[in-house]
Amino acid sequence: MRIHEFNPRLGKTEMIKVLETLQDNWITEGEKTRQLETMLAEYVGCARVVMVPNGTLALFAALKVLGIGPGDEVIVPDFTFFGSASAVVLTGARPVFADVDEYDGNLAVDAAEASLSEHTRAIMPVHIYGQSCDMQSIMALAEKYKLYVVEDAAQGLGVTFGDKHVGTFGHIGCMSFFADKAITTGEGGALLVNDDELADRCVYFKNQGRLKRGSFVHPHMGYNFRITDLQAAIGVAQLARIDDIIRRKRLLRDAYYQRLDGCPGLRLPDDNGFGEVVPFRVNILVDDPQGLSEFLDRHAIATRRYFYPLHLQPSLTPENSVVRQKPINSIRLFESGLMLPSGLDLTETQLNKVCTCIEEYQYAREASASAGLLPQQKSTFTADASLP
Ligand SMILES: Cc1ncc(COP(=O)(O)O)c(C=O)c1O
Structure with a gap:
C-alpha cells in the first residue's frame, strides 16, 4: 500500500458536527461559521476573525481591503506557495520577490529592505513550514517605511513569535484550512484582524457590501466570499482537537x-x-x-x-x-x-x-x-x- 505524503485526520466528531448542521437545515454561512470565528479568535488571540473560502482569497481580500492595486508593489518572499504571489497580481499590484533566510526559508529582512521602491505599499511575511518570520524586525521595517503588513499565516496555526500567535502582528493575518493544513475545512480561509473598523471592512468586502445578510440595502461594493456551515462544522470539530x-x-x-x-x-x-x-x-x-x-x-x-x-x-x-x-x-x-x-x-x-x-x-x-x-x-x- 502506498504511503501518502499527507492526509487529514477526520473522525467521529467531524461527522457529528456535520450531521448537526444538516439537522438544523442551515447549510450556508450561519451559526457554525460564527462559532468557528469565535473559537479561532480566542485561540490565536485577536479581536476578530472573518471566514473566507480559502487562503488565497484571504490574501486577495486583505490586500483589496487595504486599498492595494495597480501601480503598487508588495514585498513577497520568493520561497512560498504560488497563492501568496497570485493574490497580489490579481489585485493589479506587482509582487516584488525578495530572498529568504537560508535556514528557515522565511523572508530575509535585509533582502526585503533592499527590494523596496517608492511604489512599495505593503510587505507580506509568510510563516513558512510552521515557523514564524522575524516579526520584530519586519514590524520595525514596516513602521520605518510606512508599509501595510499582510501576514500569510496559511501554514501557521499554533505557530508563535515569542508568545504571540502569527497572523496577529500585522494589519491583517491570513490563514488557510486546505486539507493539508493543521486543521482543515476541506477548503477554507480566515482573516485575522485586531482593528474593529478594518474587520468591518473585511465583512463588507466578503458579504456583498453588507455587514449582515437579510437586507437588500448594500452600502458598499463587495464580493460573495462566504463559506458554508458544513465546512465550518468540520472546522469546529478540528479546532477542538488542535x-x-x-x-x-x-x-x-x-x-x-x-x-x-x-x-x-x-x-x-x-x-x-x-x-x-x-x-x-x-x-x-x-x-x-x-x-x-x-x-x-x-x-x-x-x-x-x-x-x-x-x-x-x-x-x-x-x-x-x-x-x-x-x-x-x-x-x-x-x-x-x-x-x-x-x-x-x-x-x-x-x-x-x-x-x-x-x-x-x-x-x-x-x-x-x-x-x-x-x-x-x-x-x-x-x-x-x-x-x-
Ligand atoms: C504559504 C501559503 N500561502 C497561501 C496558501 C493558499 O491557501 P489556499 O490553498 O487555501 O488557497 C497556501 C496553501 O497551500 C500556503 O501554503
Whole structure:
C-alpha cells in the first residue's frame, strides 16, 4: 500500500458536527461559521476573525481591503506557495520577490529592505513550514517605511513569535484550512484582524457590501466570499482537537529525526528559535531531492519537493512582477529540500520503511561519490542568463 505524503485526520466528531448542521437545515454561512470565528479568535488571540473560502482569497481580500492595486508593489518572499504571489497580481499590484533566510526559508529582512521602491505599499511575511518570520524586525521595517503588513499565516496555526500567535502582528493575518493544513475545512480561509473598523471592512468586502445578510440595502461594493456551515462544522470539530494534532506533528518529527540521525548526506533543519514551531511536514535537506523522491516513489512512498522559486514561475513575468536581487537562498532551498510522508496516522512500520529506503539511497550515493562516480552537482538555475 502506498504511503501518502499527507492526509487529514477526520473522525467521529467531524461527522457529528456535520450531521448537526444538516439537522438544523442551515447549510450556508450561519451559526457554525460564527462559532468557528469565535473559537479561532480566542485561540490565536485577536479581536476578530472573518471566514473566507480559502487562503488565497484571504490574501486577495486583505490586500483589496487595504486599498492595494495597480501601480503598487508588495514585498513577497520568493520561497512560498504560488497563492501568496497570485493574490497580489490579481489585485493589479506587482509582487516584488525578495530572498529568504537560508535556514528557515522565511523572508530575509535585509533582502526585503533592499527590494523596496517608492511604489512599495505593503510587505507580506509568510510563516513558512510552521515557523514564524522575524516579526520584530519586519514590524520595525514596516513602521520605518510606512508599509501595510499582510501576514500569510496559511501554514501557521499554533505557530508563535515569542508568545504571540502569527497572523496577529500585522494589519491583517491570513490563514488557510486546505486539507493539508493543521486543521482543515476541506477548503477554507480566515482573516485575522485586531482593528474593529478594518474587520468591518473585511465583512463588507466578503458579504456583498453588507455587514449582515437579510437586507437588500448594500452600502458598499463587495464580493460573495462566504463559506458554508458544513465546512465550518468540520472546522469546529478540528479546532477542538488542535492541541492533540500539534502534539502528534511534533512527535512524528522527533521520531523521524531520531531515526535519520547520522544518515550520510542528509541535513535535518533546526528550529529558528523565534517561538512555538508546528512542523508543516517533516523536511530534510539532501543534494539530490529529485533522485531521492523518484527512488522513494518506486517504493510506493510519496514525497513532495520544496516550493519552486516564484521568480522562475512561468506565469510570473517581468510584466506582472519584479525581482531586484537574485533570490539565491530560495533557489538553494528548492534544490535541496524534500518533504517526507507526514500524515498523522503514519505507523511506526511505515516510518521505518521510509527511513530504511532513504538510508539505502543515501548510502549508495555516498559510495558512488567516494568512487568518483557521481557527476558534478550543478545548479539547475544559477547559470540562467535571464535572472538579474
Ligand atoms: C504559504 C501559503 N500561502 C497561501 C496558501 C493558499 O491557501 P489556499 O490553498 O487555501 O488557497 C497556501 C496553501 O497551500 C500556503 O501554503
